[in-house]
Amino acid sequence: MRHRGLAVSCAKRRSRCRSLADRRRDLGRGSTAPIGCRQAGRLVQTTRRGGGNARMTHGMSGAETAAGMTRRGFLTVGALGVSLGAVGAGWGPWPGAAVGAARADETAPLRFAVFTDTHANLEETARLENLARVFAAVEAEDPDFVLHCGDITDAGRESDFETYRSLIPAALWDRIRHVPGNHEIRWDITARERYERWFGPTSYSFDVGGVHFIALDPTQALQEPGLFSDDLAWIRDDLAAAGDAPTIMFLHFPLGDRNFYVNDADEFLRTIDPFPVRGIFAGHIHRNEITRFNGLTQVAAISSRLGPFYLRVTERRDATGRVLVVEQVTLGATDADPVVVDPLAEVPLDVAPGEDLGELDPKANSVRDALEVTARPGAAAVRAEAQVYPQGLFGTANAGAWTALEPRGRSWHGTLDAAALAAGTHRVQVRAFDESGAARYETATFERHPARSHAGDWEISVGGQLQGALAEAGGTVVAGSTSGRVVGVRADEPGRPRPAWTADLGPVHRGAAFSTDGRTVYVPSADHTLTALDARDGHVRWSVDLGRPVMSTPAVFDLGGADRIVVTAGNRLHNLDATGAILWRSEVPIQSAGRPACDGQRIYAGGGDGRGHAYDVATGAHLWSILTNTRVDTYRQLIYGPWDDWTQVLPTGAVLFSTVTDAIAVAPATGAELWRLAGGYLLAPGLVLDESNLLLATEWGLVELVDPATGAKRWSSQAVPRLVNTGPVRDERTGALWLVGTGGLVVRLDAASGAVTVVRQLFTANTFSRPVIVGDTLVVAAQDGVLRGIRI
The missing domain is CATH 2.40.128.630 (Lipocalin)
Structure with a gap:
């Protein structure tokens, strides 16, 4: 890969910008390394940094960087630049140094391999032997490069990464490009620092043989499901820079169809729609699954952990254009046994499957207990269906409950049952198929009974993801964002509140905590610091470096x-x-x-x-x-x-x-x-109501009142579909219990009986944040970066 000198903005809050050599020496201590390059005058690599929530884009001007802030933390990027010239093969001390480099014959068809879900674990000897055989077989094929679709290890531990690296033949290491899976990030309290030290960037792009490749990382630190969020802006800009080159993406979570592993997959599909994205390789589900939708072919691959499997991908050129032929390779039980090669899929690079389906332009109108849906697919559509987006699903697969739409002239119409839907904001999904079975998916939002909102409701956009529990004292609510922005809101003041103050720290993943007198608030950050802020105006009283990302609630x-x-x-x-x-x-x-x-x-x-x-x-x-x-x-x-x-x-x-x-x-x-x-x-988290009553809740939304002395249950109620890092709170005025499910469903529970009243579907984002109650207002934070207050 060719390189030219470029400027790299780097900053860690309240610390000076260090030289590239210093930062490289820090790799062994878990520091984030600057990486990146441009090829042929366009962006080809970015990285996440600053505790896993910053994406540093190299080669951008200060103005471009400010305009392109993402959920990965452009807010933490300073103005001071460090000159970075050509650095060896180009990718730094990580794998993949040969990927994107000039090939001996640039006109030769592409040949690459794909594996996923290797789940390296030092304690699983038999599976490690299986992986070693897979890697040796891939090396023998001498591919141009290899894509790894994540879940490299079981838990992202240092020993797991060391074990995985020890299995890779030296000649293959520089040809593997990785993306993280949820197993690298879910239990990683280094906030991606360990991953980046081993594998470098988590999101980037490169070009080989006239094809543009993009590595995607929608994983979230300490969480199971995925979210693209502000990264969509980077994806759009990268695709725009690639021009007419066909694009292949690879990531861990499969998208579309029955896959609900990424909460904003619909926004992702809208983002890539104008561009020639022709294929996606993914993992996570541990089986082969081929789907064709929105002009691309997705190949979710079988896990290499389960047996001696990998995918072989070769380019074929014929009258229809360029096609990637995907085959599953299964090694024999021993090296002496024959290898089995099975055809799996074809990914056209010059043709978009189902392109004549056009745009669906779905519309939804809530009328009493029904939802009237209209779509306008192209003439190629032979079948169209709709369903209410299953907002209660979380990081899983589900075939759905689709209702057929009927054609009427140029449009398709249908009616969905909406009687069970709470008032508030929902999504509807529409899909259409052509005769070949290729599909197109589109999503639209709608409001059910919006008149039930209260005049006292309010919203404050903070940015990034509000992921930690909210903290409250004396009417001041403090919320911290993965962007590094921390806000203090006087939620007890009349009217629509505004932030009383803001502070910009490192990325915040967990909740803050007030001092016992309510005058100071302590904020944990992935930039290794715990910071004390004045609760009145947000100024920094002190900040201490704890040597590692602070990914817990004080x-x-x-x-x-x-x-x-x-x-x-x-x-x-x-x-x-x-x-x-x-x-x-x-x-x-x-x-x-x-905590x-x-x-x-x-x-x-x-x-x-x-x-x-x-x-x-x-x-x-x-x-x-x-x-x-x-x-x-x-x-x-x-x-x-x-x-x-x-x-x-x-x-x-x-x-x-x-x-x-x-x-x-x-x-x-x-x-x-x-x-x-x-x-x-x-x-x-549980909630002590009094000396004799303890409220517990499960991640599956079951709320229970128990005796703290014996654990005996007094009542048990199914309240919401899912709870993750959130839990019930009590209204001290009335004694009522309030709960916001992970999918944004707000319910009220009677503390004496456990009776559940559904109140509102508040948003279509997810929430991992425990809410607070201030006066008559329930304050809720969500992954869309918005702090909301609703009158209760």
Whole structure:
């Protein structure tokens, strides 16, 4: 790949811009490295940085960068530039150095391989042997390059990456281009730093043999599903720069059809629609699945973890144009057994499947308990269908409940049952098929009974994703964004509130916490800092570097009349005083991303080793730990453990640790188990109502009132389809409980009986943020970067 000198803007909040050599030396310490290049005068690579939420675009002017801010954190990019000349083969110390380089014969047909979902894990010897055979076979084919569609490892641990790297033949390493899967990012509290140190950028593009390739990364730190969000602007600009070159994309999550793994896949399809995107390679579902929609062919590939499989892709040129022929290669049970090659799919590069379907232009009108849908596909349409977008689905596949539309002249019409829909904002999906089976998908939004909104409702656009729990004290609500923007809103003032102040820090993934007097708010950031802001005006009181991304919610306790702030950063538990001085630090095995608890004598935190831990509050000395699950390997102990738990001290003095399978109450002095309640309580923090009532909720939207002394259930109600890092809150005026599901459904529960009242579908984004109530207003934050207040 050819390179020319370019300017790289780099900045870390409140730190000076360092030289390229300094940043490269920092790679071994988890720092983010600058990367990128332009080829033939256009952008071909960008990277995410700043704790996994910044995308640095190299070669852009300051004005271009400001105009192109994304959810990956252009807000954190400073104006100071560092000159970057040609650097060796071009990609830095990562794999893929030969990808995009000039081939011996540029006119030769393309030959490349695809594998996905290798799930490297040091403890799975048999599967590692399988992967080694796959890699050796791919090397023997001598492809131009290899695409890896993510889930490289089981959990993105250092040992997993080391294991994966040890299996790759040296001659193949420089030809592999990777994208992360949810397994790299879901449990990664380094905020992508570890991934980038091993593999470089997570989103980028390159050109080979007259074809434009784009690596996409919609993964979200600490979360399961995907989201493109502001990255769509970069994708659009990159495609525009590629001109008429046919484009192939690769990412982890399959899109379209029955796939609901990325919440804004509809926006993604609208973004790429004007451009010649002809194919997508994906993984995640561990099986082959071929779909043709919106002018492209998508190949979701079988997992190489499951057996000796990979895909071989070769270019064929004939009278119809260029076509990528995709075959599945299955190695024999031993090296002496024959290799089986099965045809899988063809991806036309010069023809768009179903292009005569045209644009559907869907319209939806809510009338009483019905939804009237109209679409106008092209004359090639032989079938058209519609469904209400299943907003309650989250990171999964679903065949849907489609209703046939009937043609009337040039348009197609149908009526959907809307009786069960809450008032508020929804989406409708429409799809049409031609005779070949190629499809086109389009989505439109509609309002059901919009008159039910209240005059006191309000919205404030913050940008990025509002991912952490909201914090509130004295009527001031604080929300932090992955863009680095933090806002303080006086939600108790009459009228439509505005931010009382804003502060720009590093990317914020988890909630802030107020001091006990409400005058200071402590904000965790992926740029390794914990920052204390004045709650009145947002100015910085102090900021301390904790050495690692701070991807947990701080807990603040009054100990002897003085505040103590306890927070985890990676695998370190820190205890700070109100001035930011670190009183002690202790280790939490593997990692911790939840919120600690304290009873005045001990501090409790969930670890990535599957255990709940207790520490001496004065010294940080480790006192005891309890194993919360009986999984036999470290990966499953992590994912089935309390690594993301908001640990709680119950009114009885017992300590509650929660996992995806159980809530476990233990004795504070010894960790002895007192009671255990089966259920996935990890991702929905509990709420103590009074001395005798504890409210728990599962990630599947089941809310339960239990006795904190015994764990006995008083009532259980199915409230919403899904809860992730959010949970119920109580209106102190009325005693009513309020809950916002991950998909934006707002419900009210009666605390005495558990009776559920559906109130509103608030948005079509997702929320991973626990709301707050200020006066008569429920304040909710969402992944679309909007802070909302609704009158209750």
